[in-house]
Amino acid sequence: xxxxxxxxxxxxxxxxxxxxxxxxxxxxxxxxxxxxxxxxxxxxxxxxxxxxxxxxxxxxxxxxxxxxxxxxxxxxxxxxxxxxxxxxxxxxxxxxxxxxxxxxxxxxxxxxxx
Numbered sequence: 573x574x575x576x577x578x579x580x581x582x583x584x585x586x587x588x589x590x591x592x593x594x595x596x597x598x599x600x601x602x603x604x605x606x607x608x609x610x611x612x613x614x615x616x617x618x619x620x621x622x623x624x625x626x627x628x629x630x631x632x633x634x635x636x637x638x639x640x641x642x643x644x645x646x647x648x649x650x651x652x653x654x655x656x657x658x659x660x661x662x663x664x665x666x667x668x669x670x671x672x673x674x675x676x677x678x679x680x681x682x683x684x685x686x
Contacts, residue, residue, distance in 0.1 A: 589642035589667025590676045598633030599650055601657065605633035612637050613647040615664065621647060634683040638676040640667040 591612070593599055599608050607629050613621040624646070629635040640646070649661040671679065 587639055587641040587643075587667070588673060589640040589669050590636055590638045590671060590679075591640065591646060591648065591665055591667050592636040592676075592679065593629060593634050599629040599635065600633055601652065605631065607631050607633075608650050608652060610635050610637075611649045611651070613649070614641075615645045615647055630683050632683075636676065636680045636683065637667075638680060639673055642667050642669055 593610070598605055599610065600606060601608070609626055609628055611626050612624045614624050615621050625637055627635050627637060629650075637646075637648075644667075646665045646667070647661060647663050648665055649659050651659045
């Protein structure tokens with residue numbers, strides 16, 4: 573399974589929000605969609621960030637972190653396991669809430685099937 577979700581701190585993964593790489597949020601390497609490790613950190617005001625989860629994007633560059641606490645802000649970082657490119661990060665990301673947890677699950681399953 574490509575997604576290989578490993579939640580480290582479940583305290584930040586019990587909510588109705590999600591962060592997904594679809595459309596212009598896909599992971600790319602040298603302009604082409606790619607599978608890479610994506611790390612999610614919960615951000616606190618004036619406190620250390622906390623590692624929440626790691627997923628691998630699909631070969632098409634899609635990913636999803638689901639069931640997130642919508643009151644939190646997150647840092648997302650993508651690393652190139654080949655070491656050719658510097659990590660890329662998005663800071664203060666707000667989870668989306670336009671999909672129900674069931675719809676998030678369906679999106680995840682659809683991305684894995686590609």
